[in-house]
Amino acid sequence: MDTLDKKILEMLKINARESFATIGKEVGLSAPAIGKRVRQMEEESIIEGYSLKVNHEKLGIETKAYITLVMHRESTGTSNSIEQIRAMEEVQSCDRITGDDCLCILGYFRNNRHLIAFLEKISAYGASKTSIILEV
Template sequence: MLQINARESFAKIGKEVGLSAPAIGKRVRQLEEDGIIEGYALRVNHEKLGVETKAYITLVMHQGLTGTSDVLDRIRAMEEVQSCDRITGDDCICVLGYFKNNRHLIAFLEKMSQYGSTKTSIILEV
C-alpha cells in the first residue's frame, strides 16, 4: 500500500491488513531501519511543467573513450536526465530524458554525441 501511496495513514493500512496503527508504524520503521524501504518519492506531472517529449536514448560509447563511470556521472548531471543506467548488450548506457519539445531533444542529442552514437525511442504513452 505504501508503494501506491507513501502518504497513506498507518490507521488506514492497519484497517486494511487487520493491525493497529502503532503496529503498522513499528513495522514500517523496522523496514526503514533494515534498509528495505530506502526512501519516499513523489510523482510530478511533467506535462503541466511544459514537458512535451519523453524519450529513451541508448548510447554506444566511442571506441577508445574510457571511464564509463565518469561518462555516466556527466550524463546523470544533465537536467533533462531522469535516469541513466549502464546496461548490457550492444549499447552501453540507457537514458530516460524529459524534453520541452523535439528541438530540445535534438539539442540534447547533439550534446550526447560527444560520448558516442545514440539511438532514440520517443515515448508515446505511459
C-alpha cells in the same frame, strides 16, 4: 518479512502518504504497530525512500524518450563520462546496460527541438538511438 509486511509495502507503493491508521484497518493491526513495521523495514533498507509523482506535462515537458548510447571507445568504462551524462538536467535515469549499447537514458524534454539539442550534446560521448515515449 511476512505477509503483513508485504501487504503494507503494496499499500505504500500505491500511496506512500497513506496513513498508518488506514493501512492498519486494511491489514488488521493498530496504527502504532504499522508504524513499528514500517520503521523496521526502513532500518533494514527494505524501504529505501519515498518518491513524488509529478505531472510533467503541467511543467512544460512535452517529450519523453529512451535513448541508448554506444559510447566511444575512449569514453567506454569512464565513470567520469557517465557521471557527466547523469548530471545533465534532462536525464531522469541513466543505467549501464549489457549488449551492444552501453547506457540507457530516460530523458524529459520541453519539445522535440530540446530533444535534438540534447542528442547533439551527448553525441560527444558516442552514437545514440532514440525511442520517443508515446504513452505511459
